[in-house]
Amino acid sequence: MSPNRALVFKEIPSGLPVPGKHLAVEEIPGDETTACPEGGLVLKSLYSSLDPYQRGRMRPPHVQSYYPALPVGETFTSRAIAQVVSSDNPQFRPGDTVIGMLSIQEVVILEAKSLPFVRLLDNPMSIEDIRAFLGPLGVPGLTAYGGLYEIGKPERGQTIFVSAASGAVGQMVGQIAKLEGLRVVGSVGSDEKLKFILDELGFDAGFNYKTESSLADALARVAPEGLDIFFDNVGGDHLDAALAHMKDHGRVVLCGTISDYNKAPEDRYPVRNTTYIFSKRLTVRGFLVSDKEIMEKYSAEHQRRVQGWLKDGTLRTKIWEVQGVENAPEAFLALFTGKNFGKVVLKY
Amino acid sequence: MSPNRALVFKEIPSGLPVPGKHLAVEEIPGDETTACPEGGLVLKSLYSSLDPYQRGRMRPPHVQSYYPALPVGETFTSRAIAQVVSSDNPQFRPGDTVIGMLSIQEVVILEAKSLPFVRLLDNPMSIEDIRAFLGPLGVPGLTAYGGLYEIGKPERGQTIFVSAASGAVGQMVGQIAKLEGLRVVGSVGSDEKLKFILDELGFDAGFNYKTESSLADALARVAPEGLDIFFDNVGGDHLDAALAHMKDHGRVVLCGTISDYNKAPEDRYPVRNTTYIFSKRLTVRGFLVSDKEIMEKYSAEHQRRVQGWLKDGTLRTKIWEVQGVENAPEAFLALFTGKNFGKVVLKY
Ligand SMILES: NC(=O)c1ccc[n+]([C@@H]2O[C@H](COP(=O)([O-])OP(=O)(O)OC[C@H]3O[C@@H](n4cnc5c(N)ncnc54)[C@H](OP(=O)(O)O)[C@@H]3O)[C@@H](O)[C@H]2O)c1
Ligand SMILES: NC(=O)c1ccc[n+]([C@@H]2O[C@H](COP(=O)([O-])OP(=O)(O)OC[C@H]3O[C@@H](n4cnc5c(N)ncnc54)[C@H](OP(=O)(O)O)[C@@H]3O)[C@@H](O)[C@H]2O)c1
16 A cells, blocks of 8 residues: 555744645555544545635644644644545445545544544535535635625625635636626736636636736726625735725625735734725625534525536636645645635645 | 804815814804895804814815815804794794704804705703704714614623723713623723713723823723724724724724824825734624614614613713804814814804
């Protein structure tokens, strides 16, 4: 058997993590021939999701945040799809495909007590590319869907601006907003991504923020009518510029602030336009996909509608697949440099 | 008769307006003996409200904001209480007390077409001090009431922080929150104001932000449990510090950002903590008292409850009265230096 390898947290970083120093791929015990624990499973990983929030876990344990800190020395976890190698539980049989929160490693030995973290992959419409269950049908998809409807409150004819528009969440927000009859504009970090959101996702307009001298000017150009909704994945400079460009009573869906995740608090972008939240009577609201008003309210509807849209080709999915667990650090860090082009999935 | 004097807008200021230069009291035509216009009224002003939003009207007409720009050369307007001197309308009789949007001047000659701007003062509980209709029963009162309930969503046992806590809006917010069973903390700009909110309004804790070296430390001291609600009248540094101190799912009622009103956009306070709106899933929402969801939803309830509380002594009111229209500029500017101590009312 080949050795079992895992993505391990090595040291708390202060800026962008460095592979080999702050996170590393290491050999660990256990392989496909390991005896199945009593009542448990032996799983062979197929795909793992890599996500921006994992950066937030690489912090000192005493710092409070929405997701538990990962202790130094532990293996990263994430949503993953795996195949059952051996099972001591009647609900799972060898060959079954499961999905759940798993360690990022090639072979996962699950004790009985950890079984609640996985379930059989439910694919009623036989979606061919099961990686979709980590993207449009997974956490990024529900995030886009729930955040857009719950906070954005989209209405036909309104204008929405999406930041990080080609990413896992952004590509879904833009496409669903188009289906709802909105005018959709987006910002991305490369000309290739810009071409993609315009030509393949059907955005009405967009810009590459890396080649614009002023975000305010870019917004005024692509959405001279002003913004009813801003679905923000970036925060900082994007939030600042958009606040000044919102229409009265606009909604800012604060989905993430990825431009801050590698910054010390004192280095965060200085937002000077919060005064418009008052004078334009904006609602700026943050949310997590795991919040009750998203998870409970939208999960079933999201699965039903998005599965349908994927099946009939209404929605496009762009996945950025990286092969081999040895490349997991690079795949993860791409999220923060913008090297990824679509939902980041690690293929084992 | 004494001459008629008015508060006139002279020149667009760039910072804090200067009396005599940007606004001035000037003699204008008309006095109590002026013939009543057909279908109109002649009014003698009793009290005028002076309010922070009037600063926002002193801008170039092409700059968009929520309240129309005041053309240079025109008289300021505000909510006022006046007495009917002569009337050519059967609904009003000499001696009647009226309330409405009027020019800030000693005698007001109202054409028939301007009659919708005033109505008879409705005082069913015979509140003795009618200045209350410019304070707790007027715009600041409805602002406090509607903003607190609609956006703050107060719940017994929660903690609310109120900025500019001794002011017209702040004093109401704090007292109503106490009635709702909240823990109430406030910030003010002098030790005298601090004593007032603690000893007379019943705030649980507070601080004088002018003598604190760090707002973050002050908040941690007065509300170690964190904030469920922040009712913000100040913006800028207060908003920044409070965002870092909010509890998960907290609400920020962005009522005003008075610390910005005399600043150029580039000089506004750089807020670095917007990232917490995402990670703590906060709702930050601005509103105007004139918005439908405040005005229509809360006006009647506000009048009924607050009149009752004033009548039975449950609520205290602090009014800062300035006598004589010649002192109107000083009264107005006090709002921005913090010289006022309570609701600013000009008495004629
Ligand atoms: N609220 C929730 O429950 C929830 C759930 C999932 C994700 N999220 C958030 O959603 C956002 C997107 O996540 P995702 O999984 O869909 O990732 P993604 O968009 O597929 O990848 C991240 C992208 O962010 C952009 N980016 C990175 N650093 C940036 C910077 N400094 N300035 C501007 N753009 C930057 C890059 O795109 P460009 O090349 O276009 O710049 C990068 O490709 C993140 O903020 C994440 O935290 C929130
Ligand atoms: N949303 C609405 O519809 C609506 C309606 C009415 C009023 N408002 C807003 O509510 C707020 C309070 O208005 P108000 O009529 O009740 O006035 P107020 O509080 O009676 O007077 C203004 C007070 O603001 C404080 N202040 C001024 N400049 C400041 C600065 N740079 N930093 C910190 N504090 C400062 C001062 O108090 P200290 O001495 O304590 O600093 C001053 O006494 C304003 O922002 C106003 O625009 C909003």
